Amino acid sequence: MLVYFLKPAGYEVLTAMTGRDALTILAKELPDIILLDVMLPDIDGFQICERIKKDSRTFHIPIIMITALKELRHKIRGLEAGADDFISKPFDSVELLTRVKSLLRLKFYHDELVQRNKELETQKRMLQREDQLKKELTNLIVHDMKSPLFVIQGNLQMMNMLKESGQEINEEKYTRRIERSSRGLLRMILNLLDISRLEQQSMELTPTPIDLATVITD
Structure with missing residues (x-):
């Protein structure tokens, strides 16, 4: 009977005549709402409701229990089983569709x-x-900064030692080493600044072709 109210309202309906049939359908399909009769021929609706609500795949599906039982204890049992709403037989079609629409909206x-x-x-x-x-890139750059710093420091120390000992100093050679290491250090500092701007989302990335051989040589 429910099918005659639901299909004209635009709902696609899957029907099951027994509790086992309902569970079989739920193993393959996940409906948006379940209308569950309490009085089923094999497994009562309360047990089916409990199984649905305990299953992680189906617990979120709203359930309206349909029953001819009038006593309050039956409604309490249904709520304890996890039912979201009740409709008593005989039911009004307008009431049925209103409650279905309400629970579907909540879902x-x-x-x-x-x-x-x-x-x-x-x-x-x-x-x-x-x-x-x-963080990993920053740590890598900071670690790599030690190398050009050591080169600069080493060449300055060597120049001072030669100067103090009165030996001839090839200033061009040491200066070239210091300049090369300084350029590498400057690139690393700029990279750190770029990372900082990226973190602040204020940097506009502009891809530019580079000569890899030149970078490696420098």
């Missing part, structure tokens, strides 16, 4: 929230990865 909001949380979690992981890469 839509729930699904939107879940999807948004997934997107935020993905963004969070990406930001954490980017932050880790920036």
Whole structure:
């Protein structure tokens, strides 16, 4: 009977005559809402409801329990089993469609929230990865800065030693070494500044072709 109300309202309907049939369908399909009769020929609706709500695949699907049982204890049992709403037999078609629409709207909001949380979690992981890469790159540059500093310091010390000992100094050779190391050190400092601007999202990236052989030689 439910099919005659739901299909004309534009809903696609899957039907199951028994509790086992319903569980079989749920193993393959995830409906947006479940209308569950309490009185089923094999497994009662309360047990089916409990199984659905305990399953991580289906717990979020809203369930309307349909029952001819009038006693309050039956409704309490249904709520304890996880039912989201009740409709008593005989039911009114307008009431049925109103409650279905209401629960579907709630499920839509729930699904939107879940999807948004997934997107935020993905963004969070990406930001954490980017932050880790920036730290690793910064540490690498800082570590590599020691090499040109040692070269500059070593050549200055050598020039001072030669000067103090009265030996002839090839200033051009030492100056060239110091200049080359200074250029390398300057590039590293600029790279650190670029990383800082990237962190502040104030740097505009402009790809530029380079001569790799020249970079390696320098």
